[in-house]
Amino acid sequence: MYSLIIKNVKVVDGLGNPWYRADVGIQGEKIACIGRIETGDAEKRIDGKNMMLAPGFIDMHSHSEMIFLNKRQPELVEGRIRQGITTEIMGNCGISVSPVNDEMKAVVEASVGWMTPDKVPWEWNSMGEFLGVVEKKGVVINVGTLTGHGAIRALLKGFSAGVSSSEEIGRMQDFLRETFEQGSFGLSSGLIYAPGMFADTNELSELGKVVAEYDRLFVSHIRGSSETDVDAQKEIISIGEKTGCRVHRSHYEAFGREHWHKIEITLKIDEEARQRGIEMAFDMFPYTAAMTMMIAIYPPWALEGGWPEFAKRVEDAEIRKKIENDIENLVPAWPTWLPGAWPHNLVKATGWENVYIGYMPSDRNKKFEGLNLVELGESVGKSPFDAITDLMVEEDGAISQLIFGVSGDRDNDEPLRAIIKHPLGGYATDAIDIGRGKPHPAAYGTYPRILGHYVRELKLLPLEDAIRRMTSFPANRLGLRDRGIIAEGYFADLVLFDPDRIIDRATFENPRRFPEGIHYVIVNGEVLLDQGELRGIRPGKVLRK
Numbered sequence: 001m002y003s004l005i006i007k008n009v010k011v012v013d014g015l016g017n018p019w020y021r022a023d024v025g026i027q028g029e030k031i032a033c034i035g036r037i038e039t040g041d042a043e044k045r046i047d048g049k050n051m052m053l054a055p056g057f058i059d060m061h062s063h064s065e066m067i068f069l070n071k072r073q074p075e076l077v078e079g080r081i082r083q084g085i086t087t088e089i090m091g092n093c094g095i096s097v098s099p100v101n102d103e104m105k106a107v108v109e110a111s112v113g114w115m116t117p118d119k120v121p122w123e124w125n126s127m128g129e130f131l132g133v134v135e136k137k138g139v140v141i142n143v144g145t146l147t148g149h150g151a152i153r154a155l156l157k158g159f160s161a162g163v164s165s166s167e168e169i170g171r172m173q174d175f176l177r178e179t180f181e182q183g184s185f186g187l188s189s190g191l192i193y194a195p196g197m198f199a200d201t202n203e204l205s206e207l208g209k210v211v212a213e214y215d216r217l218f219v220s221h222i223r224g225s226s227e228t229d230v231d232a233q234k235e236i237i238s239i240g241e242k243t244g245c246r247v248h249r250s251h252y253e254a255f256g257r258e259h260w261h262k263i264e265i266t267l268k269i270d271e272e273a274r275q276r277g278i279e280m281a282f283d284m285f286p287y288t289a290a291m292t293m294m295i296a297i298y299p300p301w302a303l304e305g306g307w308p309e310f311a312k313r314v315e316d317a318e319i320r321k322k323i324e325n326d327i328e329n330l331v332p333a334w335p336t337w338l339p340g341a342w343p344h345n346l347v348k349a350t351g352w353e354n355v356y357i358g359y360m361p362s363d364r365n366k367k368f369e370g371l372n373l374v375e376l377g378e379s380v381g382k383s384p385f386d387a388i389t390d391l392m393v394e395e396d397g398a399i400s401q402l403i404f405g406v407s408g409d410r411d412n413d414e415p416l417r418a419i420i421k422h423p424l425g426g427y428a429t430d431a432i433d434i435g436r437g438k439p440h441p442a443a444y445g446t447y448p449r450i451l452g453h454y455v456r457e458l459k460l461l462p463l464e465d466a467i468r469r470m471t472s473f474p475a476n477r478l479g480l481r482d483r484g485i486i487a488e489g490y491f492a493d494l495v496l497f498d499p500d501r502i503i504d505r506a507t508f509e510n511p512r513r514f515p516e517g518i519h520y521v522i523v524n525g526e527v528l529l530d531q532g533e534l535r536g537i538r539p540g541k542v543l544r545k
């Protein structure tokens with residue numbers, strides 16, 4: 001007796017093997033049988049003719065913790081379900097909402113305010129408590145988390161700069177161990193953001209030792225993807241080499257035309273690291289534009305002490321001039337953690353014309369959404385710097401940006417393709433819909449875009465290989481031993497799609513368009529997307545390593 005049988009479907013197992021035809025029987029949460037199954041004794045049957053069955057996609061790079069706590073969860077996660085995501089890993093880029101303490105709660109909450117459409121009560125301190133709160137709400141898909149390096153550093157040093165003492169590092173190691181005991185899948189570091197950017201290599205290596213001790217993953221948004229790209233890449237590899245931990249670069253990319261050629265260099269470095277026995281790999285998203293907060297265009301010193309300090313600084317004509325001058329001229333240099341250093345000067349790397357206004361909070365300034373900063377300057381009769389800085393002050397810093405020129409541009413995505421097809425890479429979204437402004441289209445289209453555009457239309461890589469990079473690859477990196485593969489005994493997280501039709505429809509102009517060609521999404525044996533209809537159930541689980 002099966003709860004569900006999928007008849008006569010082309011099975012893509014997630015390991016990269018060529019598809020094969022079979023019936024798949026599900027009992028409760030698990031895949032019970034693959035082969036020829038007599039129909040009759042099943043509660044539900046799906047005819048898989050002309051369709052492919054793949055393991056549910058595992059998005060190992062999301063920032064959705066506050067979305068899963070929000071009452072609008074089903075609506076905000078719909079674009080993820082409809083692109084086949086059945087599991088996602090939160091807590092990336094050094095940012096996690098736990099562990100916190102009473103003292104740091106407000107500071108951390110303010111720094112992740114952008115992750116949620118409306119305030120969510122913070123009813124936790126430890127990671128264990130946080131995961132418990134998420135579990136109590138119920139999740140539509142499976143979720144797990146990494147431990148943000150920024151969160152554990154902030155517990156000791158707030159958002160202040162400076163090298164950590166060995167005693168402080170020892171305490172960070174204890175915090176990290178505690179989160180590993182509570183189910184975290186690894187450590188994430190965001191080395192272009194405060195407070196992660198203030199950590200030196202030694203601090204990261206010492207934490208890497210704990211990652212190795214617990215056999216978890218060291219995930220990194222490295223220290224810059226333009227001028228400092230190669231040094232930053234070598235740094236995380238050195239951590240893997242020294243400590244034996246598995247290392248993972250998040251959203252592999254190069255910002256700005258003059259840095260695209262570095263992709264080839266860093267991919268070589270990765271291959272050489274593998275040969276030396278370092279478990280280096282990466283994820284990426286298939287777009288030549290990235291979304292971030294507009295605040296990221298300013299030098300770190302200008303933001304020290306938080307947003308109110310910045311607003312005061314730009315009132316002073318002399319300081320304001322210095323900030324503009326740094327953006328126009330300061331070339332980031334290694335090492336980037338010393339006082340006054342700057343890992344990633346976005347505008348210098350890509351140009352004002354490649355920075356577009358994403359979300360604008362107030363109604364009166366909505367008209368500027370979608371303009372690049374050169375166009376903005378022209379429309380208000382100011383320099384791009386003055387125009388955006390005045391708006392930032394007016395909007396309390398809460399403007400988002402879309403930045404183009406990331407591993408290619410609209411007419412040339414060759415650098416991006418090199419990353420898409422490299423054997424050490426997997427795919428992730430790095431995108432959420434927070435329910436206001438325009439999200440990055442990756443939140444709605446990443447996986448169908450790979451399968452429709454890069455696999456079917458451009459034939460960049462075989463479909464089975466692309467599916468592997470969405471399923472068993474992230475599962476393997478994370479140490480998820482019972483998901484990401486279609487095999488008996490594995491959890492029934494499944495996607496049923498039409499390989500001739502699957503395609504993304506989300507664009508930068510219209511990002512909330514659902515993809516086409518995905519008909520069923522099954523999470524822990526429950527049909528969540530049923531012939532294109534989303535059911536109001538929450539079959540996901542909170543995953544703990």
Ligand SMILES: [Zn+2]
Nearest residue numbers: 093221250251
């Ligand atoms: Zn990141």
